[in-house]
Amino acid sequence: MNTLPDALDTPGGLAPYAVTDAVSAGRRHPEPAPNYRGEYQRDRDRIIHAAAFRRLEYKTQVFVNHEGDLFRTRLTHSIEVAQIARSIARALHLNEDLTEAIALAHDLGHTPFGHAGQDALNECMQAWGGFEHNLQSLRVVDELEEKYADFLGLNLTFETREGILKHCSPGNARELGDVGERFLNKRQPSLEAQLTNLADEIAYNSHDVDDGLRAGLIEVAQLNEVSLFAEQYTEVRRRYPGLPQRRVIHEVVRRLINCQVVDLIETSNARLAEAAPATLDAVRDQSRPLIAFSDAMRERNLELKRFLRTRLYRHYRVHRMSAKARRVIRDLFLAFNDDPRLLPQEAQGHVRTLREQDGDAGQARAVADYIAGMTDRYAISEHHRVYNPGELT
Numbered sequence: 001m002n003t004l005p006d007a008l009d010t011p012g013g014l015a016p017y018a019v020t021d022a023v024s025a026g027r028r029h030p031e032p033a034p035n036y037r038g039e040y041q042r043d044r045d046r047i048i049h050a051a052a053f054r055r056l057e058y059k060t061q062v063f064v065n066h067e068g069d070l071f072r073t074r075l076t077h078s079i080e081v082a083q084i085a086r087s088i089a090r091a092l093h094l095n096e097d098l099t100e101a102i103a104l105a106h107d108l109g110h111t112p113f114g115h116a117g118q119d120a121l122n123e124c125m126q127a128w129g130g131f132e133h134n135l136q137s138l139r140v141v142d143e144l145e146e147k148y149a150d151f152l153g154l155n156l157t158f159e160t161r162e163g164i165l166k167h168c169s170p171g172n173a174r175e176l177g178d179v180g181e182r183f184l185n186k187r188q189p190s191l192e193a194q195l196t197n198l199a200d201e202i203a204y205n206s207h208d209v210d211d212g213l214r215a216g217l218i219e220v221a222q223l224n225e226v227s228l229f230a231e232q233y234t235e236v237r238r239r240y241p242g243l244p245q246r247r248v249i250h251e252v253v254r255r256l257i258n259c260q261v262v263d264l265i266e267t268s269n270a271r272l273a274e275a276a277p278a279t280l281d282a283v284r285d286q287s288r289p290l291i292a293f294s295d296a297m298r299e300r301n302l303e304l305k306r307f308l309r310t311r312l313y314r315h316y317r318v319h320r321m322s323a324k325a326r327r328v329i330r331d332l333f334l335a336f337n338d339d340p341r342l343l344p345q346e347a348q349g350h351v352r353t354l355r356e357q358d359g360d361a362g363q364a365r366a367v368a369d370y371i372a373g374m375t376d377r378y379a380i381s382e383h384h385r386v387y388n389p390g391e392l393t
């Protein structure tokens with residue numbers, strides 16, 4: 001059932017409420033339009049060439065990078081989010097390039113060691129405004145990447161930056177200028193931002209099931225207590241009796257993704273048809289997001305999330321890794337903030353710059369920037385170099 005208007009008169013067959021180059025709020029530093037690409041293709045391309053993007057390959061999603069080559073990393077996670085987001089965007093006649101740019105950038109601000117790393121850095125930064133990976137992703141694309149002669153950061157469009165900033169406290173929103181405003185005025189982000197946010201959830205819920213099973217931390221028998229999983233598992237077993245378990249699991253994970261994507265497209269289609277926003281501005285004025293799961297799917301999603309939280313994220317082996325990770329991050333922060341001369345030259349320069357602007361808070365922020373940018377293995381080797389008397393430098 002397609003309830004979308006047949007006549008899509010915006011460029012590229014997009015819906016009238018899709019984001020297009022023509023309605024973009026532009027870049028912080030004005031630049032001439034690209035010759036052979038759209039504005040959001042250019043954003044996507046800039047993100048792919050960023051140093052922070054390459055480092056995602058060696059950052060933990062749930063499992064520390066060196067635990068095995070088969071697990072998701074932040075990089076493969078981001079690519080999976082982009083794939084899911086593009087499928088949804090195309091089905092809804094929204095801007096695929098924009099969703100891809102947001103998806104590939106959404107985790108750029110993550111510290112090493114996943115959420116354990118971010119929690120530790122946040123604790124270290126309490127006196128200086130805390131640390132939040134979402135804000136840090138924006139900071140990476142706005143300030144920390146040094147690749148262009150004319151400006152700091154990647155100078156991305158407003159719409160990509162808005163999509164990166166999924167959530168934000170009112171205090172932070174007041175300091176962020178244009179991208180912070182919607183949190184204060186209670187307006188909605190673009191549909192492309194809304195759907196990429198949910199594509200992120202679909203991706204990690206599904207691939208954490210896959211990785212958790214592969215790691216032997218959770219079992220099929222336990223997962224069968226979760227209705228979303230059990231339904232697909234029973235169906236696959238019924239249809240393909242005798243299929244080896246590994247293939248059964250792949251088939252189930254594939255179906256898990258698909259049923260969530262289909263639910264999201266159909267529910268959003270119905271909401272779009274009902275609200276009938278004429279423009280992007282009308283999307284922003286809505287009192288609720290128009291991209292959504294059905295109530296039933298949201299409930300089942302929560303059930304799966306609860307399962308993953310108690311059985312996987314709190315599993316003692318994951319917890320051991322998280323505890324070690326927190327220690328590494330805390331130790332590095334204390335050492336570097338106490339004596340910034342321990343930092344490599346380039347990072348010392350960043351500390352000096354931010355210290356001149358903002359005193360102790362600036363120094364701490366620069367140290368947090370340095371630590372947040374590390375890969376898992378770099379953080380571990382820096383920890384050795386800084387704390388182990390047997391290490392040379």
Ligand code: MG
Nearest residue numbers: 077106107200
């Ligand atoms: Mg993510």
